[in-house]
Amino acid sequence: MVDIISAKSLGSNDIKIDGAVGEPFCDDAKMSMRNVDVFYGDNQAIHDVSFDLEKNQVTALIGPSGCGKSTFLRCLNRMNDLIPICNVKGSLQLDGEEIYGKQMDPVLLRARVGMVFQKPNPFPKSIYENVAYGPKIHGLATDKSELDEIVETSLRKAGLFNEVKDRLDQPGTGLSGGQQQRLCIARTIAVSPEVILMDEPASALDPIATAVIEELIHELKEKYTIAIVTHSMQQAARVSQKTAYFHLGKLVEMGDTKQIFTNPRHELTENYISGRFG
Numbered sequence: 001m002v003d004i005i006s007a008k009s010l011g012s013n014d015i016k017i018d019g020a021v022g023e024p025f026c027d028d029a030k031m032s033m034r035n036v037d038v039f040y041g042d043n044q045a046i047h048d049v050s051f052d053l054e055k056n057q058v059t060a061l062i063g064p065s066g067c068g069k070s071t072f073l074r075c076l077n078r079m080n081d082l083i084p085i086c087n088v089k090g091s092l093q094l095d096g097e098e099i100y101g102k103q104m105d106p107v108l109l110r111a112r113v114g115m116v117f118q119k120p121n122p123f124p125k126s127i128y129e130n131v132a133y134g135p136k137i138h139g140l141a142t143d144k145s146e147l148d149e150i151v152e153t154s155l156r157k158a159g160l161f162n163e164v165k166d167r168l169d170q171p172g173t174g175l176s177g178g179q180q181q182r183l184c185i186a187r188t189i190a191v192s193p194e195v196i197l198m199d200e201p202a203s204a205l206d207p208i209a210t211a212v213i214e215e216l217i218h219e220l221k222e223k224y225t226i227a228i229v230t231h232s233m234q235q236a237a238r239v240s241q242k243t244a245y246f247h248l249g250k251l252v253e254m255g256d257t258k259q260i261f262t263n264p265r266h267e268l269t270e271n272y273i274s275g276r277f278g
């Protein structure tokens with residue numbers, strides 16, 4: 001628990017963000033971020049952000065466009081390493097281990113902390129190969145039958161197996177958008193991650209495909225720790241237990257999703273969830 005800084009008396013144009021209000025830390029953290037700053041060249045996109053991702057919980061990252069949600073999410077599995085001008089400072093830990101430490105292999109990290117993107121991005125390979133690729137490069141199967149087993153289990157967990165079991169050799173790109181996104185989730189699950197990061201995973205999907213993904217997220221949290229960026233307040237409320245509200249690269253408020261949506265502590269959060277801006 002950190003100090004609660006009430007901004008309710010300030011005018012909306014000069015509301016201060018002096019540090020996150022609410023409960024950004026927990027006793028059962030899978031990932032712990034402390035004083036994280038992120039720069040693109042000289043531009044600072046994330047300012048002194050600290051919070052935990054609680055084990056086997058879904059944490060929603062919400063906030064106006066450009067507030068740094070994707071930037072922050074990409075720090076959690078070092079996807080920002082792929083952007084040369086991006087520079088990350090602060091402490092980011094997975095089970096107490098520094099993910100930017102010298103010992104950490106970013107390829108192994110990305111198997112432990114998987115990512116699902118806004119636009120489904122299956123490889124130009126068969127459905128089977130999309131899922132089998134990760135286990136193969138990480139040597140997770142000793143023979144073909146073990147690999148078959150991983151592919152089937154991953155597709156089942158992603159709620160896709162029954163729809164594709166008779167056409168595993170067909171291209172992944174031939175599936176519908178919602179099916180492709182579930183294929184990408186199966187691909188992520190196939191390497192037995194501990195954390196799954198999702199950046200607006202349902203924004204390109206229709207309401208039915210979105211409902212399937214949301215149901216899936218609900219089931220996945222039994223086994224995995226999940227962070228999801230979403231622009232949909234309803235989705236955040238439906239799928240997450242914790243919510244973090246970002247504004248202009250700062251964490252404004254963090255807490256139980258129910259509390260954030262029914263009784264936000266900070267005026268900026270209140271403005272955003274009530275649709276006054278964003």
Ligand SMILES: Nc1ncnc2c1ncn2[C@@H]1O[C@H](COP(=O)(O)OP(=O)(O)OP(=O)(O)O)[C@@H](O)[C@H]1O
Nearest residue numbers: 040045063064065066067068069070071072083085
């Ligand atoms: N590759 C990049 N190079 C330079 N600046 C970037 C890059 N990616 C993001 N930024 C900047 O960092 C800031 C945060 O962007 P980011 O994409 O993280 O926001 P976001 O909250 O995910 O927005 P949205 O909701 O629109 O996806 C923005 O000012 C953006 O212009």
Ligand SMILES: [Mg+2]
Nearest residue numbers: 069070071199
């Ligand atoms: Mg984004």
